[in-house]
Amino acid sequence: MAKHGKKYQESLKKIDREQSYEVEEALRLVKEVAPAKFDETVEVAFRLGIDTKRADQQVRGAVVLPHGTGKTQRVLVFAKGEKAKEAEAAGAxxxxxxxxxxxxxxxxxxxxxxxATPDMMGQVGKLGRILGPRGLMPNPKTGTVTFEVAKAVEEVKAGKIEYRADKSGNIHAPIGKVSFDTEKLVENFVTLIETLIKAKPAAAKGVYVKNAAVSSTMGPGVSVGTSRFIGR
Incomplete structure (x- = not known):
């Protein structure tokens, strides 16, 4: 079991590990107990009630967070001709x-x-063994294989993130920085969870969002109650 430092242990004392907090309170706590001197990323983890071994229960997609993630994304576009010019003009x-x-x-x-534009995927496909393991391979499901390259670049620059359930049905995603106002973090959280609920596979049965937790890069997790979002 990993050992945590003194600052982490001090932060942990301020959190009731048996309680699930409302989103606003949980994110205020995350900001309050963030132990590092740098501007930590605020992350959310969801555990979904899906069977990832089944093809009809995969959860993957992308969403533009209203306030971005606080990180400047470096965008690479594989395109040619006019589409290359559009990508450059959009800020790639x-x-x-x-x-x-x-x-x-x-x-x-x-x-x-x-x-990447679809006509470039023949070339980009050769990079699968390099980009795939790093989660960088363009995919139509996340809007990164498209002829609308300008729109795709602008969305990424505006705060678009990708999400994908791992083998255990967990989704991890950044929703901002500790320096963000709590209200902005809440809006980003709500946008993401509502997107995930809309993406619920029809074949998934029982409780879909089993639990959720928010944390900063170096801080402890804070459990979030999600019942208010179920049924929306």
Missing amino acids: DFVGEEDLVAKVTGGWLDFDVVI
């Missing part, structure tokens, strides 16, 4: 074709999000 950090494919093949990974 890197735009190219075979030249960028070769650069990534050589080990360059100085980017956070990858977008």
Whole structure:
């Protein structure tokens, strides 16, 4: 079992581990007990009642958080011709074709999000073993394989995040920074959980959102009650 430092232990004393807090109170606590001197990321974890072994119970997608994540995303776009120009105009950090494919093949990974036009996927597909394990492979389900490259770039820059349930049915996602106002963190949380509820697989039975917790990068988790969102 991992050992935590003195600051973490002090933070833990301020949290009732047996209680599920309302969203607003939970996020206020996260901000209050964040132990690090840097501006920590605020993260949320959901445990979903899904069977990820079944193809009809996969939960994956993307959502634009109203207040972003507080992180500037470096966007790479694989496109050519007019679509490349559109991507550049929209603020993409890197735009190219075979030249960028070769650069990534050589080990360059100085980017956070990858977008590609469908006609480039033949080339981008060769990068599957590099991008896939890092969660960077473009996918139509998350809107990163599209001819609407300008819109895709603008959404990422505005605070779009991707979510995907892991093998245990858990979803982890950033919803802002400790420096954010509590109200902004709450709005980001609500946007994400409502998106997940809408994405509930028809085949999933029983309790869908089993539990949720919020935390800062270095701080302890705070349990969040989600009953108010169920049935929306």
